[in-house]
Amino acid sequence: MKKRTILNKHLLLLFGVTFLLTFSFLSCDQKEKENPKEMEKETIEITKTEVPEKPEYFLLRPELEKTYGYSHAVKIGNDLKISGAVSMDNDGNLLAEGDMRQQMKNVYSDLEKILKHYGYSFDDVVVENVYTTNMAKFIEVSTFRDSIYKKQFPTGTWLEVKGLALPGQLIEIDMEAHKSE
Missing domain, CATH: 1.10.12 (Lyase 2-enoyl-coa Hydratase; Chain  A, domain 2)
Known part of the structure; x- marks a missing residue:
């Protein structure tokens, strides 16, 4: 029990x-x-799924870029990616041979044209990568960048390389920019 x-x-x-x-x-x-x-x-x-935005391509020097097989920039949404810019004219001729400071000015001038095309400025740049054949010369004139980046410097990398696309080119710069809504 x-x-x-x-x-x-x-x-x-x-x-x-x-x-x-x-x-x-x-x-x-x-x-x-x-x-x-x-x-x-x-x-x-x-x-809810976001529809990816269609890439918008830009050619700074269309004939030259078609010959070499690249687009100078692509914008996707609020992100802008810019291929390496070098010191050259519209026909692909080297400008300012042997003059690092002037080549740097020419490069930033082209980059500014691309940024402005999309309504961006250097304040929107978040990544900047510098490739140079002579790091010591680049560092000597790198303070020129103070006139470009007035608010803050972007992230990036500086690399010394054996050569660039054309003999005599001393510097190439690529970048990425982002614009908040």
């Missing part, structure tokens, strides 16, 4: 726990159904 009483108590306890768990789950389920705005919001956030 004592074993039966213990068994009944265990069954009663098991039944009580099952009842409480069932009631708790139903209660939670009920609360979710009672707040349809939250359910609707979650559904919208889950099903």
Whole structure:
């Protein structure tokens, strides 16, 4: 008889726990159904997908860039990526041979044209990578960048390389810019 009483108590306890768990789950389920705005919001956030923006390409020197096989810039959404700019004229001839400071000025002039085409400025530049065949000369004239970046300097890398596209080129700069809405 004592074993039966213990068994009944265990069954009663098991039944009580099952009842409480069932009631708790139903209660939670009920609360979710009672707040349809939250359910609707979650559904919208889950099903909402952003459509990627179509890339918009820009050629600074169209014939030259077609010959070499690249686009000088591409804008996707609020992000702008600019290929390396070098000191050259519209026919692809080197400008300011042997003059690091003047080549740097020419490079920044081209970069500014591209930025302005899209309504950006150097204040929007977030990455700047400099490739130079002579790091010591570049560092000597790098303070010129103070006149370009008036608010803050972007992130970036300075690399000394063996050569650039044309003999006599001393510097090439590529960059990325971002404009917040």
